[in-house]
Amino acid sequence: MTVTTADDYVEFCAYLRSLTGIDLLQYKRPQMERRLRTFYASQGVHSLSGAVEHLRIQPQSLEQLLDRITINVSQLWRNPELWELVAAELLPALARQGQIRAWSAGCSYGAEAYTLATICRQAVPAARATILGTDIDKRMVARARLGFFSDEDARSAPPRLLSAGFERVQDGWRAKLELRAMTRFDQGDLLRTQPRPRSYDLILCRNTVIYFAEPIRDELHRRLAEAVRPGGFLVIGSTERVSNPAGLGLSLQHPFIYRKA
Ligand SMILES: C[S@@+](CC[C@H](N)C(=O)[O-])C[C@H]1O[C@@H](n2cnc3c(N)ncnc32)[C@H](O)[C@@H]1O
Numbered sequence: 001m002t003v004t005t006a007d008d009y010v011e012f013c014a015y016l017r018s019l020t021g022i023d024l025l026q027y028k029r030p031q032m033e034r035r036l037r038t039f040y041a042s043q044g045v046h047s048l049s050g051a052v053e054h055l056r057i058q059p060q061s062l063e064q065l066l067d068r069i070t071i072n073v074s075q076l077w078r079n080p081e082l083w084e085l086v087a088a089e090l091l092p093a094l095a096r097q098g099q100i101r102a103w104s105a106g107c108s109y110g111a112e113a114y115t116l117a118t119i120c121r122q123a124v125p126a127a128r129a130t131i132l133g134t135d136i137d138k139r140m141v142a143r144a145r146l147g148f149f150s151d152e153d154a155r156s157a158p159p160r161l162l163s164a165g166f167e168r169v170q171d172g173w174r175a176k177l178e179l180r181a182m183t184r185f186d187q188g189d190l191l192r193t194q195p196r197p198r199s200y201d202l203i204l205c206r207n208t209v210i211y212f213a214e215p216i217r218d219e220l221h222r223r224l225a226e227a228v229r230p231g232g233f234l235v236i237g238s239t240e241r242v243s244n245p246a247g248l249g250l251s252l253q254h255p256f257i258y259r260k261a
Contacts, residue, residue, distance in 0.1 A: 091124045099201075108137075
């Protein structure tokens with residue numbers, strides 16, 4: 001029989017935070033807890049106190065656990081219709097200033113940042129665009145810096161744009177040097193980061209806050225909105241919402257695209 005403490009979830013989260021800095025207590029508990037318990041049950045570990053022990057004895061199992069909880073799913077040109085709008089409306093509006101400072105917040109292995117870089121080169125070649133990608137998972141940041149993508153990652157990419165930005169390599173695609181020169185990737189925790197007010201023209205934060213508890217999500221949206229300069233844009237995921245856009249100085253421009261007043 002497995003004995004579990006009343007809140008072995010909290011105990012587990014505290015231990016994971018001490019190992020990785022990731023604070024799962026800020027994420028939606030039901031989903032995260034279910035995910036953790038199912039993962040450990042499949043390893044024959046039936047309590048989260050047992051999971052702490054398992055991690056102590058087998059530190060190498062952390063990799064697999066991170067794969068399970070950070071959910072790094074991404075792809076090039078994810079939601080292609082959004083990228084058409086970015087190219088046709090957002091970038092030309094932003095390029096009037098000559099430079100575009102963009103941030104892919106929760107960038108995973110960089111697909112979003114390189115997609116944006118390709119589109120900037122095509123749609124507004126004269127603008128000086130710089131794109132920062134940040135993710136809490138340092139393994140993803142390391143991958144993003146390499147700029148390699150599988151054929152599966154490229155499945156929604158328009159062929160002409162794909163070959164404009166990427167070179168064919170064995171088993172996939174590699175971002176061309178000029179895209180790598182426009183992008184930079186750093187590890188960063190969105191729950192703690194305090195970006196400078198008005199420091200970005202465009203922030204993409206898609207498919208990351210879905211895992212956050214609502215007050216945490218709203219507080220992040222507040223900081224992101226503050227970091228967008230007037231006239232700039234905040235783009236969120238297609239299943240997400242900003243709960244009080246007007247209160248943050250944002251107006252809905254298209255579904256999931258907000259403009260800062
Ligand atoms: C599903 S991916 C989304 C990638 C990309 N934005 C997209 O839409 O294709 C979510 C990413 O958010 C990252 N993430 C989760 N919590 C985070 C946090 N607190 N700070 C920064 N990144 C976080 C995960 O590591 C993961 O790579």
